[in-house]
Amino acid sequence: MATTTGRSIQYREAINEAIHQEMERDETIIIMGEEIAGAPGKADQGFIDAWGGPFRTTVGLIQKFGDRRVLDTPLSEAGFIGAAMGAASTGLRPIAELMFVDFVGVCMDQILNNAAKMRYMYGGQVKVPVTLLTRIGAGTASAAQHSESFYSIFSHIPGLKGVCPSDPYTAKGLLVSAIRDDDPVVYFEHKLLYGMTGEVPAESYAIPLGKARIVKPGTDVTLVGISRMTHVCMEAAATLSNNGVNAEVIDLMSISPIDYDLLIDSVRRTHRVVVVDEDTPRCSVAGDICAVVAEEAFDHLDGPPSRVQAPHTPVPYAKALEDAYLPNAERVIAAVGRAMGSA
Numbered sequence: 001m002a003t004t005t006g007r008s009i010q011y012r013e014a015i016n017e018a019i020h021q022e023m024e025r026d027e028t029i030i031i032m033g034e035e036i037a038g039a040p041g042k043a044d045q046g047f048i049d050a051w052g053g054p055f056r057t058t059v060g061l062i063q064k065f066g067d068r069r070v071l072d073t074p075l076s077e078a079g080f081i082g083a084a085m086g087a088a089s090t091g092l093r094p095i096a097e098l099m100f101v102d103f104v105g106v107c108m109d110q111i112l113n114n115a116a117k118m119r120y121m122y123g124g125q126v127k128v129p130v131t132l133l134t135r136i137g138a139g140t141a142s143a144a145q146h147s148e149s150f151y152s153i154f155s156h157i158p159g160l161k162g163v164c165p166s167d168p169y170t171a172k173g174l175l176v177s178a179i180r181d182d183d184p185v186v187y188f189e190h191k192l193l194y195g196m197t198g199e200v201p202a203e204s205y206a207i208p209l210g211k212a213r214i215v216k217p218g219t220d221v222t223l224v225g226i227s228r229m230t231h232v233c234m235e236a237a238a239t240l241s242n243n244g245v246n247a248e249v250i251d252l253m254s255i256s257p258i259d260y261d262l263l264i265d266s267v268r269r270t271h272r273v274v275v276v277d278e279d280t281p282r283c284s285v286a287g288d289i290c291a292v293v294a295e296e297a298f299d300h301l302d303g304p305p306s307r308v309q310a311p312h313t314p315v316p317y318a319k320a321l322e323d324a325y326l327p328n329a330e331r332v333i334a335a336v337g338r339a340m341g342s343a
């Protein structure tokens with residue numbers, strides 16, 4: 001990993017910078033999606049970047065790279081996600097933006113039966129180096145069809161990789177790695193993190209896919225966070241510290257593959273684990289981690305692996321219900337208390 005330099009930018013700006021730098025480096029990279037460029041102007045006006053994408057992550061791309069590499073698409077996820085898979089299999093390195101992960105049902109066949117399987121079915125003769133950008137996360141009062149997380153669905157599919165950056169530094173480094181990877185990678189951006197600022201090097205750097213990181217060392221319990229839930233873990237760890245509990249916090253970063261070596265090593269030292277996951281609980285990443293920890297580190301556990309997740313329900317629209325839906329530090333602290341036998 002690159003060393004931070006004191007320069008602070010937003011999460012959304014880190015994503016934009018990664019795309020800019022990679023498109024400058026490699027002319028085979030294109031990007032396509034709904035409203036990512038704004039309306040191209042008349043011939044004598046050049047390109048007018050009126051929108052820059054719904055979350056301002058593609059600002060400036062159309063002016064710099066033109067409309068042959070920055071493609072505003074029709075409102076047809078099945079169409080342009082399929083086009084991206086085809087482009088990837090024939091020598092380009094496309095980035096496709098699925099505006100919200102909730103829309104995955106519209107284009108699931110392209111992802112499940114084409115992107116994830118082509119390299120395997122053709123015996124490695126075809127690569128599918130496509131990066132699928134999509135948004136996750138509740139907490140923005142966007143209702144049930146624009147607020148899910150659903151990364152567990154993609155983690156379940158062999159042939160796909162998936163990453164969940166938690167801050168501006170990981171947002172840039174993981175996106176660079178995703179774009180350069182020869183397999184399809186799903187990149188999950190959390191909507192509540194776009195305005196977050198943090199230190200990010202100006203130069204390009206890559207964070208390896210499939211690796212987690214320890215963001216706070218500890219000795220008494222392992223807290224595993226995914227995307228924004230890493231910050232929930234850090235908030236809980238600060239309160240726990242005041243109560244004499246030294247929690248280790250792991251930022252998972254990659255939901256497929258999962259860095260089980262780091263997780264198991266941490267649990268063998270702390271003897272307890274709580275996984276905090278905004279996705280719904282059935283067949284979830286948190287459930288998988290708890291199962292693997294129980295299988296691989298059972299003799300080191302002083303309590304059952306536990307998880308804090310959203311309930312098995314669509315995301316509510318009403319603010320009070322949405323607040324109750326989301327995992328928070330209080331629920332994490334309570335789970336740690338149960339794991340330590342104090343509650």
